[in-house]
Structures are given as C-alpha cells and as structure tokens.
Amino acid sequence: MNHWRFPTVRSGAFAVWRRNIMVWRKLIGPAVVMNFGEPTLYLLGLGFGLGHFVGEMSGMPYLAFLASGIIASSAMTTATFEGMYSVYTRMDPQRTYEALMATPLEVDDILAGEMLWCGTKSLFSGIAILLVATLLGVVPGWQALWVLPVVFLIGLCFAGMAMIMSAIASNYDFFNYYFVLAISPMFILCGVFYPIDSLPDVAQGFVQLLPLTHAVALTRPLVAGGELTQPLLHLGVLAAYGAVGFYISVALVRKRLLV
Amino acid sequence: MNTPSSPLASARGLVKDFGRHRAVDGIDFDILRGTCFGFLGPNGAGKTTTLKMLLGLAPKSGGELSVYDLPVPERAREVRARTGLVPQADNLDPDFSVAENLRTYATYFGMKPDDVGDRVERLLAFAALTDRSEAKTDTLSGGMKRRLTIARALINEPEMVVLDEPTTGLDPQARHIIWSRLNELREQGTTLILTTHYMEEVERLCDELVIMDHGRILDQGAPKALVQRHVEPEVIELRGERAGVFADDAQGLGCRVEQMGSSLYCYSHEPGEFLGRLQSATGLTFMHRPTGLEDVFLKLTGRELRD
Numbered sequence: 001m002n003h004w005r006f007p008t009v010r011s012g013a014f015a016v017w018r019r020n021i022m023v024w025r026k027l028i029g030p031a032v033v034m035n036f037g038e039p040t041l042y043l044l045g046l047g048f049g050l051g052h053f054v055g056e057m058s059g060m061p062y063l064a065f066l067a068s069g070i071i072a073s074s075a076m077t078t079a080t081f082e083g084m085y086s087v088y089t090r091m092d093p094q095r096t097y098e099a100l101m102a103t104p105l106e107v108d109d110i111l112a113g114e115m116l117w118c119g120t121k122s123l124f125s126g127i128a129i130l131l132v133a134t135l136l137g138v139v140p141g142w143q144a145l146w147v148l149p150v151v152f153l154i155g156l157c158f159a160g161m162a163m164i165m166s167a168i169a170s171n172y173d174f175f176n177y178y179f180v181l182a183i184s185p186m187f188i189l190c191g192v193f194y195p196i197d198s199l200p201d202v203a204q205g206f207v208q209l210l211p212l213t214h215a216v217a218l219t220r221p222l223v224a225g226g227e228l229t230q231p232l233l234h235l236g237v238l239a240a241y242g243a244v245g246f247y248i249s250v251a252l253v254r255k256r257l258l259v
Numbered sequence: 260m261n262t263p264s265s266p267l268a269s270a271r272g273l274v275k276d277f278g279r280h281r282a283v284d285g286i287d288f289d290i291l292r293g294t295c296f297g298f299l300g301p302n303g304a305g306k307t308t309t310l311k312m313l314l315g316l317a318p319k320s321g322g323e324l325s326v327y328d329l330p331v332p333e334r335a336r337e338v339r340a341r342t343g344l345v346p347q348a349d350n351l352d353p354d355f356s357v358a359e360n361l362r363t364y365a366t367y368f369g370m371k372p373d374d375v376g377d378r379v380e381r382l383l384a385f386a387a388l389t390d391r392s393e394a395k396t397d398t399l400s401g402g403m404k405r406r407l408t409i410a411r412a413l414i415n416e417p418e419m420v421v422l423d424e425p426t427t428g429l430d431p432q433a434r435h436i437i438w439s440r441l442n443e444l445r446e447q448g449t450t451l452i453l454t455t456h457y458m459e460e461v462e463r464l465c466d467e468l469v470i471m472d473h474g475r476i477l478d479q480g481a482p483k484a485l486v487q488r489h490v491e492p493e494v495i496e497l498r499g500e501r502a503g504v505f506a507d508d509a510q511g512l513g514c515r516v517e518q519m520g521s522s523l524y525c526y527s528h529e530p531g532e533f534l535g536r537l538q539s540a541t542g543l544t545f546m547h548r549p550t551g552l553e554d555v556f557l558k559l560t561g562r563e564l565r566d
C-alpha cells in the first residue's frame with residue numbers, strides 16, 4: 001500500500017471529533033479554568049505591568065496590542081499541545097487508534113477528526129481571551145468576532161505540524177525539541193509582544209516564513225481595530241501549513257500503524 | 260454476491276514479511292459462513308498477523324485475500340464495516356464508562372448515538388454488564404473487560420467476528436462465560452474466527468481449525484478428524500523418575516513413545532497389554548486417556564519450549 005497516496009476524508013472524521021468533545025465535557029471544569037486563567041494572567045500581568053512602562057505600541061494601548069497577539073499564540077499552543085501530547089497518547093500508549101481502525105474509519109478520517117478538534121480547542125481559547133480582553137476594555141467593537149474563524153484556522157494550521165511530531169515521536173520527551181526549536185521561537189519572535197519591524201532586517205525576512213507571524217497579522221487588526229493588510233496572503237499561508245501538515249502526518253501515521 | 264457455499268473469507272498463498280523475517284509464509288484457507296474457524300498455534304506462529312491482514316490493518320506482502328468476496332486490503336473498509344474485531348489486548352476507551360464505550364463505538368460505524376440505545380442495552384445484558392454500565396473501564400476485572408470488548412465488536416451487528424486469543428489470561432469461570440457467549444453467537448449464525456493456544460477452546464468452539472507454526476499451516480480439518488489423522492486413539496502418560504525405564508517396554512508392545520521433560524507419552528491403538536504391565540509396577544504414576552488435539556498439536560509443532 002502506498003502510504004503517500006492522497007488522503008480521503010469522510011464524515012467519520014466527525015465521529016472522532018465528537019469522541020474528543022465528549023471526553024472534554026467530562027473535564028470541563030479544569031479546561032475552562034485553563035482557558036480563562038492563563039490569558040487573564042498574561043493580560044493582567046504583562047499588559048498592565050509592562051504596559052505601565054511601554055504605554056502605547058503601534059499606536060494602540062499595550063494591553064490591546066498584547067491581547068490581539070496572545071489570541072494567536074494561544075491558539076498555537078492549544079492546538080500544539082492537543083496535536084502532540086493528546087494525539088500521541090491516543091495513538092500509542094492508550095491504543096485508541098487501534099480500536100478506531102478496526103471500524104470503517106481510516107487514518108485519514110481519524111487525523112482529520114483530531115485536527116478539527118484541535119481547531120475547536122483553539123476556538124475555545126480564543127473565545128475566552130476575547131471575553132477577557134472585552135472586559136478589560138480593549139476591544140473596540142463587534143467586528144472583533146471575525147477573529148474567531150481565524151483562530152479556528154490557526155488551530156488547524158498548528159495541529160497539522162503537531163501531528164507530524166506525534167507521528168514520528170517515540171516518547172513524550174521528543175516533543176521538547178519541537179517546543180524549543182519551533183514553538184518558543186515563534187512565541188518570542190512573531191510579533192506577539194512587539195511589532196516585527198523592530199527586528200533586524202534578516203530576522204524580519206525569516207519570520208515572514210513562520211505561520212505565527214501571519215496569524216498575528218490577522219488577529220491584531222481584527223481584535224484591536226486597524227487596517228487588515230494582505231488578508232488573503234496570511235490566510236493562504238496558514239491554510240497551506242495546515243494542509244501540508246495534515247497530508248504529511250496522515251502519510252507518517254499510516255506508515256507507523258499499518259505495519 | 261455471496262452464495263451460501265462460497266467461503267466468507269479466503270486466502271491463497273498469503274505472505275507477510277517484516278523486513279527479512281517472514282511471519283506468514285504462504286498460507287491457504289477457506290472459512291465458511293456460519294462456522295467457527297480456529298487458528299491454533301504457539302506464540303509467534305503468525306496468528307495475529309494473519310487476522311490483521313484479513314481486516315486490512317496490516318498490508319499483505321504477497322498472495323490473495325478476500326473477505327465477503329471483496330479483495331483485501333483494497334476494500335478492507337467495507338469489510339470492517341461488516342465485521343467485529345476483538346483484539347489480543349483490550350483497547351477499551353479509558354475516558355468513557357462501559358455504556359459510553361459502546362455508544363461511542365457505534366458512532367465510528369456511522370450510527371447516531373441516540374439511535375443505538377436499545378442495542379447498547381441488549382449488548383450490556385449479553386455481556387452481563389448491565390449493572391456496571393456507568394463504571395469506568397479501568398475498574399472492571401479482566402473477564403469483564405473482555406466481555407465488554409466482545410460486546411463492542413457486536414455493535415455493528417457483524418456477519419463475522421474475529422477474536423484474537425479471546426480468553427488468554429482469564430480465570431476458568433471467566434473463560435466459561437465467554438465460551439457460552441461465543442456459542443450463542445455461533446448458534447445465531449455469526450461466523451467466528453478465533454486464534455488461541457488453548458486446545459480446550461478449539462475443541463469446544465471450532466468446527467474447523469488450522470494448526471500454525473512458524474508462519475505455515477501444518478494441517479487443517481475438524482478437531483476430531485485431525486486427532487484421527489495424526490495420533491493413535493489412546494495415550495498413556497507416565498510421570499516420575501522411573502518413567503524412562505518403561506520406554507523400551509512400551510515400544511516393544513507397539514506403542515509410539517515420546518519424551519517430554521520427565522514425562523513419557525506412549526501412544527497406542529491397543530494399550531491393554533502395556534497397561535497390565537504398568538499396573539504391577541510400583542512407585543509409578545500414570546494416566547490413561549483418549550488422545551486429543553493437544554497430542555496432535557505437540558506432535559506437529561514439536562515439544563521444545565516457546566515464549
């Protein structure tokens with residue numbers, strides 16, 4: 001069998017998505033605390049603390065700048081955690097995928113369902129941050145709701161790459177490489193905490209290749225107000241990362257499980 | 260379409276390689292609808308690998324394979340939609356209760372969770388788990404987990420259920436409950452395919468079996484036919500230090516003699532005379548019994564230790 005053949009996704013993906021949301025509902029307490037707690041901490045701590053010294057950034061209050069960036073980075077980390085630790089747990093130690101594959105579901109459907117679920121969790125985190133930011137008075141209007149579909153897309157984008165890591169991992173420690181080499185640099189460099197045009201020129205070119213840069217370029221104007229530049233380019237980059245990540249992860253998981 | 264006489268599952272020259280290791284080495288079999296078909300073999304014989312290929316969960320390396328007249332793995336998805344699988348090790352969903360495991364599994368077959376309430380109730384009763392339906396799966400005993408796994412394999416009302424060592428590691432009571440449930444299924448016309456290394460399991464359940472070792476099929480037939488084909492009708496088993504002393508005697512009286520550990524097995528059509536001689540011997544433990552699959556199995560697969 002050719003593991004690299006193109007994935008076919010069927011409605012079975014929703015059964016996998018549904019499984020995950022049913023499990024999530026059982027643990028909704030800690031999940032909601034996490035969704036609200038973490039961004040609130042960032043926004044209050046950094047937004048007010050740093051904001052006191054920084055004042056304005058890119059023509060907006062620092063708290064607004066930060067909130068509109070954190071909503072993207074939080075979508076990234078949420079989908080990344082789910083696509084690595086949770087997907088790997090179900091694929092390997094918990095052997096959930098083995099049970100799923102004895103049904104008409106294929107690897108293609110399973111990973112599509114997982115990816116949708118990662119996007120959904122990113123969406124939950126986005127809703128929480130948007131609420132907190134609104135309560136803190138930094139969201140100018142209803143147009144900010146447009147950020148939610150974007151946050152979902154950001155979740156899909158990072159889920160694809162995280163699932164590639166799961167497919168090649170042989171234990172949980174392996175994920176540290178991806179965090180140190182990919183996620184943390186993006187978190188620091190891609191415009192969440194300061195505008196990327198304050199980076200040296202070379203670095204500016206480099207961060208244009210990273211998906212979080214494009215995610216922030218969309219969420220910042222959508223949440224904090226301001227002009228949306230080149231939205232199709234940014235959406236396209238996110239979608240491309242997600243699609244390629246999905247394709248590669250499907251092929252690698254087929255190779256791993258269908259032996 | 261499947262005519263009643265065409266086999267439900269059929270393999271010709273089926274091969275599976277793991278790198279340079281050939282785990283399944285060109286096997287042929289036909290499994291008829293409504294029968295219970297057993298793969299009997301020691302650890303590492305290739306039983307699990309064969310079952311996985313049957314459902315398209317492991318790609319075959321060579322040969323022909325079809326189930327319900329559909330080629331596998333090309334149409335394995337359709338095959339799995341009509342089949343139930345009980346894997347060698349339980350893989351119940353630890354995030355769900357007993358009943359939720361069944362309801363959720365139904366959705367993987369495209370059923371709506373709200374439409375399967377009756378079916379879930381029925382299967383819980385079948386598995387004798389009705390009063391544990393809200394329990395988390397990690398609180399269940401080994402036998403209960405196995406029954407739940409079997410119930411889960413029935414959620415799509417399969418034509419055929421594939422069971423990989425369904426009772427390995429269970430205590431005798433738990434094993435008997437499972438055997439009675441499997442017999443019920445067979446009486447309802449469900450085709451069963453099972454692997455095991457328990458002779459008793461095969462003798463109780465299977466209409467037809469193959470004996471496998473090192474990836475090959477050594478022989479195939481109904482349990483009784485295999486016994487008749489390969490071993491004498493009776494065996495006398497001698498135990499203890501002095502057992503070896505009687506080897507020559509036994510051979511002299513026309514027995515086929517095999518030694519395993521400190522036991523001596525004397526196979527015979529006419530054991531009367533040898534028995535008489537043993538009765539007069541002192542300090543010797545012996546047992547006289549009709550031969551069974553175990554004797555066939557040991558004869559065909561040899562007596563060396565496996566793990």
Ligand SMILES: Nc1ncnc2c1ncn2[C@@H]1O[C@H](COP(=O)(O)OP(=O)(O)O)[C@@H](O)[C@H]1O
Pocket residue numbers: 259277280282300301302303304305306307308309
């Ligand atoms: N994924 C695998 N990779 C390499 N070798 C394997 C794999 N699975 C099984 N084998 C080998 O194939 C042979 C048959 O295994 P298996 O089908 O599990 O036997 P059984 O179920 O009869 O105990 C064994 O020698 C086993 O070590």
Ligand SMILES: [Mg+2]
Pocket residue numbers: 306307308347423
């Ligand atoms: Mg096995």
